[in-house]
Amino acid sequence: MKLQIDKPTKATMSFLSDYIPSYIQFFLTTTSIVALAVTSLLYTYQCKMIYLAGLPEGSRQVVQKPSEFGMNYTDETLTTKDGVRIKAYICKLPLYARDRPTILIFHANAGNMGHRLFIAKEFYVKLEYNVVMLSYRGYGLSEGTPTEKGLRIDSQAILDFILKDEDLKNTKLIAYGQSLGGAVSIDLVSRNEDKFSGMIVENTFLSIPFFVIKFGHLKKLYNKLLMSQYYFYLGLMMN
Known part of the structure; x- marks a missing residue:
């Protein structure tokens, strides 16, 4: 027996206009458009909201020297x-x-490596440590645009440089990260544990989703559909 499905009638198609007042239809349509626009903006400009490379003013043009x-x-x-x-x-x-x-x-999120030279001086002068530091892509005078994947690549690049340097390659190596830099440190050390003698993290975070307002069931939807930067390193710390 062949099942036949009738096409929607005009009466069915006009259900909304017949039973829902026009002002409610307008409200629902407008709300949907606004929600879609906000969602698109959050996803598209997420990196610009997370990575504050332009703060304080002049951070992309001026970098202090050691x-x-x-x-x-x-x-x-x-x-x-x-x-x-x-x-x-x-x-x-x-x-x-x-x-x-x-x-x-x-270094931490805003600014560049020059803003952390006062910390570097403590290690260099008081503790007599060699100091290596970088400005991530999109920070200071470095090229590019910052992303989670990009910062992982940057951190590996500076480690590879150290491991090839004749003076530094055999020294005890310690990673030190502040805030965003702490997340970068955790990731790098977890991938190169045999290269490091220690790690220091200051005022860092376990993942970006932890910063997201708890929307109940919507939180999972938000994290899956909108988040492009995660830094989910809780598991790495526990291991």
Whole structure:
């Protein structure tokens, strides 16, 4: 027996107009359009909202130098495996760099590596550590646009540089990260545990979804459909 489905009648098609007032139809339509627009904007401009590379003002044009803090250094430009040129400072201790530990500093969200030179000085002068630091892609004078994947590539690039440097490759290596830099440190060390002697994280986070307002059941939908940057490193910390 063949099942036959009748086409919707005009009466069926006009159900909304017959039973729902026009002002409610207008409200529902407008709300749907606004929700779709907001959703699209959140997804499209998510990275610009997360990565505050332009703050404070001038951060993309001016980067302080280690020499201003009494540190010897070389200004390096590294080309990552995806072809992005990023800037790094390599501050080696004169005469005995090979005999002292090396601290690899990953800076917090806003600003650039120059804004963390006062921290680098503490390690370099007081503790006599070699200091290596970089500005992520899209930060300071580095090229590119910051993303979670991109920062993972950047961190691996600076580690690879250290492991090839004649003075630093055999030193005890410690990762130090603030806020966003803490997440970058956790990820890098988890992928290169045998290369590090220690890790310090300060005021960091376990994942970006933890920052999302708890929408109940909508939270899962939001995280699955809208989130493009996760940094979900809780499992890495527990391991």
